[in-house]
Amino acid sequence: MEKIEVRGTAKRRVPGTSLRAITGVSASGNLEVLVERVMPDRECMVEVTTAVAGFGDIWRAVIEEFFERGAPGGLRFSINDGGARPDTVTLRLMQGVRLMETTK
C-alpha cells in the first residue's frame, strides 16, 4: 500500500455548485475517485491510496498532466486505486471534473 499526494494550481475554477461527486469503483484494474469542492479556486489536489507500490513517478506525471489539461481548480480528488492503468486514471479524473460541472 502506498499513499501519494500531489498538489497543483489550475487555470480556472471548475464551474457549477455541486459539492461532491464519485465515479469508478475500487476494484482490480480500476479505481474510484471522490471529488470534493474544498480547495481555493485556483488550487487542486489529488490524494492516492494504491494497492500497487512503486509507481509514484508515473502517478505524479499523470496527475500533473491532468492539472494542466483538466484545469480542476477548487477540487480535491481522493483515489482508491486497484492497479488501474494510467489512461484509466486520466479518464476517471476527467469524468470527475465533468460530474462536478454537470450535476446539481
Next chain:
Amino acid sequence: MTGLLPAHEQDWYEASARERIAGLLDPGSFVEVLGPEQRAMSPHLAQFDLTGAFDDGLVVGRGLLDGKAVLIAAQEGRFLGGAFGEVHGAKLVGLLRAARDGAKEGGPQSVLLLLDTGGVRLQEANVGELAISEIIRAIVEARIAGIAVIALVGGRSGAFGGGGIVTACCSRIVVSEHARISVSGPEVIETNKGVEEFDSKDRALVWRVTGGRTRRLTGGADRYVKGRVQDFRDAAIALVEKAPPLTIATLQAEQRRLAERLRLYGDAKDAPEIWEKAGLSDPTHMADLTDDQFLALPMPKEADHDAR
C-alpha cells in the same frame, strides 16, 4: 450517472450500485446517508494491503419509489465481490433498524435491498459473520414491525453465503436471468466435495442449480424480470404493496411449502428432473428460452405462494 443511457434504461448487471439506485427510485429522489465523503471505511483491509472503498461497498439512504418513501441499500458487486465486512454490515443493520423504529411513526414502510455479494469478506470473517447475524435479526424485526423488505438480485456476484441467507429472509425476492442465489457457492462446494460433486467451471450447471430461472420455478423468487433497471423498478413497485407480514401463519406456510418441495423433488439429481416432474414441456432447454418465452411459461403451482 456516467452512462450514456438514462439510469432506468441501463442494464442491471452492468450498472454500478449507484446507477441501480438512480434508475430504481423516482428520478433525483435519492438522499444518501453516510455517503463516501464521510469515509466510513473498513479498518481491516489495510493490514492485508487491500485498498478500501469510501462507502465500504454499500450505498444506503432513502428516496421515493412511485411517490412512496422507501429506504434502500445497494451493494457494489465489483468491490471485493460485494462482500460483507464490519462497516458494510453495520450500515445495513442501521438502515433496517431505522425502518423498524420508523414503522409506527409514519416512516417508510418498505426497504429495498439490492444484493450483489459473494458473502462474507475473508479478511474480516468474524465481524462479517456477526454482521450477517445482526442483519438477519434486523430484517426479522423490521418485518415483524410491518416493513416490507424486498430483495433485488441480478448482479455479477449473485447472492451467496450469508447474502443468500439474507435474501431468503426477505418478504419478497426479485430476480433476473443473471441472478444466482445460494448459500455455499459453486467453488466452495467443489473445494469441499470435489469436482465430481460440483464442477464450478460448468456455468450451465451453476445456473441450473442457483440461477434466477430455477429460483423462480421452485418458489425461491417471487418475480422474474428482464434485465433492465426499469424492469426491477416495476417489480419493486408491484411487490411493496403485497409483501406478506412475518407472522406465525406465514412461517407455518413457509414450513409447509418447503416440506412439500422436498417431498416432490427431494430425490432429483439436477434441475431438469424437477421441471419434468413439475410438468413443464421441454425441461432440458430451460436455459435456451428468451426472457419473453420464460415469462410466458405456465408457472408450477409451487412457484407462487403466500409464504416466505
